[in-house]
Amino acid sequence: MQEPFKHAVLAVDDEEGILKALTRMFRSIDIELSVATSGPEALKLLQDHKYSLIISDQRMPGMTGVEFLHLSRDISPDSIRILLTGYADISATVDAINSGAIRYYINKPWDDELFLSRIKESLELYELTANNKYLLELTKQQNEQLKIFNSTLEARVSSQTREIKMQRDSILKSFMQTIKALSTLIDLRFKDVGSHSQRIAAFSKQVIAGYNLSQKEYQDIVVAAFLHDIGKIGLPDKIVSKQPAEMNKTDLEELRKHPILGQSCIFFIEGFEEIGKIIRHHHENYDGSGYPDGLMENKIPLGSRIIRIADAFDKIAFSKGYPSARSVNDATAHLVQY
Ligand SMILES: [Fe+2]
Ligand SMILES: [Fe+2]
Known part of the structure; x- marks a missing residue:
């Protein structure tokens, strides 16, 4: 049986205030939140940790949120991605949605209730995908075991069949020898x-x-x-x-x-x-x-x-x-x- 999920979330924003607000929000739902203040810093964290959800601000110096989220896909393809946007970021947001880099976008300033419901949906989706993967892997393993079992079964059946045939041949040989002995008696x-x-x-x-x-x-x-x-x-x-x-x-x-x-x-x-x-x-x-x-x-x-x-x-x-x-x-x- 699979272990119950323990989700971890990564949030990236160059504004400390946003990161603090996010930390409070995730503490309220008892989920561990890691934070980074830039795309490169977040990519380093992704190398060593597994995150169910990645939330990134779009406007950051050096690397934009969309650029970071694109790169994060290579390291953590199964994570769900949310982009935090301002009203001026509409074109980048549309591109990110169209290219499949993000699942949702949230406009700043956000509504806590809506954001929390998106977070909940994202974590459920991640959990569902992970469960499906786990079950698929389990089925593959069971199929492999079944194949091995079948191949040994065939070998066992053929060995028993050989043994039965040998016993039958031996009985038939004895039977024919008895018949031959009886025929010798008849001729005598x-x-x-x-x-x-x-x-x-x-x-x-x-x-x-x-x-x-x-x-x-x-x-x-x-x-x-x-x-x-x-x-x-x-x-x-x-x-x-x-x-x-x-x-x-x-x-x-x-x-x-x-x-x-x-x-x-x-x-x-x-x-x-x-x-x-x-x-x-x-x-x-x-x-x-x-x-x-x-x-x-x-x-x-x-x-x-x-x-x-x-x-x-x-x-x-x-x-x-x-x-x-x-x-x-x-x-x-x-x-x-x-
Ligand atoms: Fe006869
Ligand atoms: Fe005869």
Whole structure:
């Protein structure tokens, strides 16, 4: 909060009597008055003191009141200036008003009441201007502080965002490592498939890189690729121990339950709903001849279609359980035919 104003006033006149009269008048309103008997003497006082109001006589030897008041503006621009004039000084007074050197002029001899009211107005005006300046300065300072606060806020937010991202990346990494470990367990349950689930995931990743998918859609397909055969864990040992070529119709019917079993395995995990759907439909065929629901074309989720192709390719190219494991080129050519 700003301190209450303590005004100081400077009066310049070469006549001692006038200065005494002014001193009495200001004492009556309890305001400190400094006096000088010439313009140069008053200018010296202005160098070292701050005055709210400067009152100057016009007719003084050496330097006129108007000349002094003009010079005083350079030293004390905010002071309010009053010129004391005689009736013969009208032209100088008009010039002083027009050039902005003075706020008021008072004719000598003055009327105390009118003079005091001009003095009061002048001091109020000075106080108002000073308050405005103070508030403007305060606003500037607060804006600066706000700028500094905002800049540190941005830095703090971006540092926290980085930290959150690092934590999220770390959680995602652990999550994917867990999924990968689970897929290794799935593959261990079966003979001669090697890292089947990991190969399907790698293949799927390559295919979906060409699609404009959201991060969630991308991750769902990759997780589903790793876990697509999780339902096979629930199959009886007699099925698991057989190669596909050795299976009879009943065995194959049993084997075909694994997509639905897979979906039920992960049904309870929050956020795995889409992964469950992809797993359920990973043996659907584009022409509707697949299982378990005989879905066709775009009714089959994209992830399921990609895993279906990857699975078929992998079985042809890598699986020892199929009649003729072929080279990658042969397997590709075989798939292209269909
Ligand atoms: Fe499968
Ligand atoms: Fe598979």
